[in-house]
Amino acid sequence: MNESSPLRALPTAPSEQVPLPSFTALFITFATISLYGFGGVLAWSRRMMVEERGWLTPEQFNELYALCSMLPGGNILNFSVIFGSRFRGPIGALVAIAGLLGPPMLLIMIVGAIYAHYGDVPAFRRMLTGVASAAAGLMMATVAKMARPLFNGRSVAVPLVAIITFVAIGIMQWPLPLVLAVIVPVSIGIAWVRL
Amino acid sequence: MKSGAGTLLTLAGFFAVLSLFSVGGGNSAVPEMHRYAVDVQHWLTDQQFADTFALAQLTPGPNLIIVALVGFHVAGVLGGVVAMLAMCGPTGVAAYFVGRASERFRGKMWHSAISRGLVPVTIGLTAASATVIATTADYGWTAGAVTVVTAVTCYFARINPIWVFAGAAALGLAGLV
Numbered sequence: 001m002n003e004s005s006p007l008r009a010l011p012t013a014p015s016e017q018v019p020l021p022s023f024t025a026l027f028i029t030f031a032t033i034s035l036y037g038f039g040g041v042l043a044w045s046r047r048m049m050v051e052e053r054g055w056l057t058p059e060q061f062n063e064l065y066a067l068c069s070m071l072p073g074g075n076i077l078n079f080s081v082i083f084g085s086r087f088r089g090p091i092g093a094l095v096a097i098a099g100l101l102g103p104p105m106l107l108i109m110i111v112g113a114i115y116a117h118y119g120d121v122p123a124f125r126r127m128l129t130g131v132a133s134a135a136a137g138l139m140m141a142t143v144a145k146m147a148r149p150l151f152n153g154r155s156v157a158v159p160l161v162a163i164i165t166f167v168a169i170g171i172m173q174w175p176l177p178l179v180l181a182v183i184v185p186v187s188i189g190i191a192w193v194r195l
Numbered sequence: 196m197k198s199g200a201g202t203l204l205t206l207a208g209f210f211a212v213l214s215l216f217s218v219g220g221g222n223s224a225v226p227e228m229h230r231y232a233v234d235v236q237h238w239l240t241d242q243q244f245a246d247t248f249a250l251a252q253l254t255p256g257p258n259l260i261i262v263a264l265v266g267f268h269v270a271g272v273l274g275g276v277v278a279m280l281a282m283c284g285p286t287g288v289a290a291y292f293v294g295r296a297s298e299r300f301r302g303k304m305w306h307s308a309i310s311r312g313l314v315p316v317t318i319g320l321t322a323a324s325a326t327v328i329a330t331t332a333d334y335g336w337t338a339g340a341v342t343v344v345t346a347v348t349c350y351f352a353r354i355n356p357i358w359v360f361a362g363a364a365a366l367g368l369a370g371l372v
Contacts, residue, residue, distance in 0.1 A: 034255060034256045034257070035255045035256070036255060036356070036357060037255050037256055037257070038252075038253060038254075038255050038356070038357075038360050041256065041257050041258075042321065043349070043356065044356075051353070062314045062317075062318075063310045063311070063313075063314060065317060066310065066313035066314045066316070066317040067293070067294075067297060067310060067313060068290065069313075069317045069320065069321075070313050070316075070317070071286065071289060071290050071293055072214060072215045072216065072217055072286050072289065073214050073217060073259075073282070073283065073285075073286025073287065073289070073290065074217075074257050074258070074259040074282075074283070074286070076257050077257060077259065077283055077286070077287060077290075078286065078287070078290035078294075081287050081290040081291050081294065082290055082291070082293075082294030082297075085291055085294055085295065086294065086298065090291070093287075093291055097283065097287060100256075100257065101256075101257070101260075101279065101283065103255075103256070104254060104255055104256025104257065104260050104263075105256075105260070105263050105275065105276070105279060107254055107255065107256065108250075108251070108254045108256065108260050108263050108264050108267070108275070109263070109264075109267050109272055109275055111250055111254050111264075112250070112264050112267045112268065112275075115246065115250055119246060123368055123370075126367040126368065126370055126372060127364050127367040127368050128249050128250070128253055128367070129338060129367055129372050130338070130341060130363040130364050130365075130366050130367025130368075130372040131253050131360055131363050131364050131367065132249060132252055132253060132338075133329070133338040133339070133341035133342045133345070133363060133372065134341055134342070134345040134356075134359050134360050134362075134363035135252060135253070135360070136325055136326075136329035136342045136345075136346075137329075137341065137342040137343065137344065137345025137346035137347075137348075137349065137359075138345055138346070138349050138356050138359070139321070139324065139325035140322070140325045140329075140342070140346040140350075141345070141346045141347075141348075141349035141350040142321075142349075143318060143321045143322045143325055144346075144350050145350065146318050146321070147318050147322075150314070150315055150318065158314075158315050159315065161315040161316060161319065162315035162316070162318045162319040162322070163319065164319065165315070165316050165318075165319025165320055165323070166318075166319040166320075166322040166323050166326075168319075168323075169319070169320060169323035170319075170322060170323030170324075170325075170326040170327065171323075171326070180316070183316055183319075184312070184313070184316055187312040187313070187315055187316050188308050188309050188312030188313070189308075189312070190312065191307070191308040191309075191311040191312035192304070192305075192308035192312070194311075195304060195307055195308060195311075
């Protein structure tokens with residue numbers, strides 16, 4: 001597994017040696033992320049962007065994803081807009097979000113219609129539980145991969161911020177705005193000192 | 196199933212406002228969506244809402260697709276499309292401009308501090324979301340085992356997760372989960 005891909009596709013500074021993804025490639029990539037994305041699209045975004053296409057390094061992915069998750073709205077929706085616009089301008093943003101949303105919109109309506117008919121069948125419900133459990137596991141694996149650069153031994157404070165955030169929201173279930181209001185300034189302060 | 200311009204407007208207005216408060220991912224908007232759709236508007240029952248959430252988790256695509264499913268339930272295909280556009284339009288435009296601005300300020304000290312500072316917080320939040328998903332619905336020790344096996348497999352092996360999902364679905368159908 002080679003995840004330390006070279007900076008061969010800086011999304012921030014497209015230049016001659018960077019192969020710009022075409023509109024078609026943008027659409028197909030985000031549609032693929034979407035259609036493979038059971039239990040959320042984070043895992044597949046990382047897999048496609050970092051591991052398969054090599055369009056982003058692990059660190060670039062983390063930074064872009066962090067920016068997107070702090071903006072209101074769906075994280076990967078924001079991700080597709082910003083990624084598409086950096087490579088291909090406003091139309092790129094529209095193409096990326098159309099790829100991400102078009103196919104699942106169609107699917108979810110079909111699923112809704114099926115549910116209206118078969119929602120009470122026990123086997124159907126047990127199948128849903130099975131896939132939901134696997135989806136949670138996949139998300140954990142992705143988080144573990146994303147967290148790897150934090151635990152490189154260069155800092156104690158940075159991984160500690162991640163752990164405290166996890167405990168506050170995931171275990172203690174404190175209100176999100178409150179937790180963010182405290183932890184975000186602290187974390188930015190730590191990053192500032194370490195620059 | 197109601198429809199008509201009034202219902203569509205209500206859907207659009209609600210989701211446009213909701214989108215502006217959903218920081219930290221689509222799942223953070225779920226509690227408020229539940230309160231409005233079930234308790235205020237009576238569009239769905241509690242059970243229907245829980246099922247809608249599970250279906251949205253299990254349909255490929257962003258988790259936010261639950262918005263389209265709620266809209267579909269309320270006002271058919273048009274309702275689904277209107278709800279989704281309302282949820283993504285305003286925040287998409289915001290993301291576009293923030294993305295541009297962020298690019299312009301790249302290299303400034305405060306910009307680097309902010310973008311690096313947000314990373315560990317986001318990772319903590321994502322780990323919390325995984326925990327929340329793992330603890331919703333009927334979740335016994337077999338379901339827990341499926342979660343752990345999936346997590347370990349997908350972390351260490353470059354297996355296509357689709358196969359793990361197919362296996363989990365089969366286990367569920369066989370009544371083993």
